[in-house]
Amino acid sequence: xxxxxxxxxxxxxxxxxxxxxxxxxxxxxxxxxxxxxxxxxxxxxxxxxxxxxxxxxxxxxxxxxxxxxxxxxxxxxxxxxxxxxxxxxxxxxxxxxxxxxxxxxxxxxxxxxxxxxxxxxxxxxxxxxxxxxxxxxxxxxxxxxxxxxxxxxxxxxxxxxxxxxxxxxxxxxxxxxxxx
Amino acid sequence: xxxxxxxxxxxxxxxxxxxxxxxxxxxxxxxxxxxxxxxxxxxxxxxxxxxxxxxxxxxxxxxxxxxxxxxxxxxxxxxxxxxxxxxxxxxxxxxxxxxxxxxxxxxxxxxxxxxxxxxxxxxxxxxxxxxxxxxxxxxxxxxxxxxxxxxxxxxxxxxxxxxxxxxxxxxxxxxxxxxxxxxxxxxxxxxxx
Numbered sequence: 001x002x003x004x005x006x007x008x009x010x011x012x013x014x015x016x017x018x019x020x021x022x023x024x025x026x027x028x029x030x031x032x033x034x035x036x037x038x039x040x041x042x043x044x045x046x047x048x049x050x051x052x053x054x055x056x057x058x059x060x061x062x063x064x065x066x067x068x069x070x071x072x073x074x075x076x077x078x079x080x081x082x083x084x085x086x087x088x089x090x091x092x093x094x095x096x097x098x099x100x101x102x103x104x105x106x107x108x109x110x111x112x113x114x115x116x117x118x119x120x121x122x123x124x125x126x127x128x129x130x131x132x133x134x135x136x137x138x139x140x141x142x143x144x145x146x147x148x149x150x151x152x153x154x155x156x157x158x159x160x161x162x163x164x165x166x167x168x169x170x171x172x173x174x175x176x177x178x179x180x
Numbered sequence: 181x182x183x184x185x186x187x188x189x190x191x192x193x194x195x196x197x198x199x200x201x202x203x204x205x206x207x208x209x210x211x212x213x214x215x216x217x218x219x220x221x222x223x224x225x226x227x228x229x230x231x232x233x234x235x236x237x238x239x240x241x242x243x244x245x246x247x248x249x250x251x252x253x254x255x256x257x258x259x260x261x262x263x264x265x266x267x268x269x270x271x272x273x274x275x276x277x278x279x280x281x282x283x284x285x286x287x288x289x290x291x292x293x294x295x296x297x298x299x300x301x302x303x304x305x306x307x308x309x310x311x312x313x314x315x316x317x318x319x320x321x322x323x324x325x326x327x328x329x330x331x332x333x334x335x336x337x338x339x340x341x342x343x344x345x346x347x348x349x350x351x352x353x354x355x356x357x358x359x360x361x362x363x364x365x366x367x368x369x370x371x372x373x
Contacts (some may be wrong), residue, residue: 059239
């Protein structure tokens, strides 16, 4: 089977079955990539590290990178990236249209009434899951203290002032450069 | 003068995509500021409903969020503009790394490592802030606060089955429907009599 077909098949699966976004998809991506022998586990870990240092979702980052590495050209990158996005794009678009069209139905109105507090919980869980030693350093270390200070300061800035969150990210990066 | 809204959508989501570190949830603060506060394209309630749709669908959360917002504002073409904008910065950056650099050069770069040690805790803060703003938009009271607390706690627990977010999307939808038909509509009928 041509490498392009393999790529398309692999990223179709990742796009269709990767629920939950970001790191929830990671084990699925890893299985498929390592299984195909495209990258070793070690190299995969490197890609994850790079994803953390570059903007954008890991699903996209890995597709772009693997697409290039396996085919040796930009076309592979483009194909893998489009394929990972396309099925969820169509499904999400369809769901969005369906819900808009039936927004007056009791089912949709009721469902969203129940979903709103759930979404708040989902966002909170994402924050909780990221409060780990990879992001904050080992418990009791000076890195952890500085990290907590940066987190609290960033929160106060975003929540209480009109300063743009992008500025907060840039400032935190500068603080990290000088403090660590 | 009115600039083209597709172009505006594309540029706004490109800005969001370029500064989203750490996955889709980290986008929410930036999206909230850009789409809800600055452009006033949608209000907070609507934003929360769109987040629920985006989360319930498979695939990359960041892209799904862009799709639902783009679609709500300008239909299919709007969703394409927003999704394309979100993807482009990370696509270009990763492609440049794949072509010109090896993973090791980035990973072992001391300056970048320090910068990102600072950015990661800030990203967590950017996810905590919308917990509070969305809780307000969802009109969470002392009676209903148990729902987000239980959802967050169970997902965080990492236990099998109950730590799956999809479970709560399903339960929330069904529970909301039952509550709406049995309590809210009944109350309204009684009020009318």
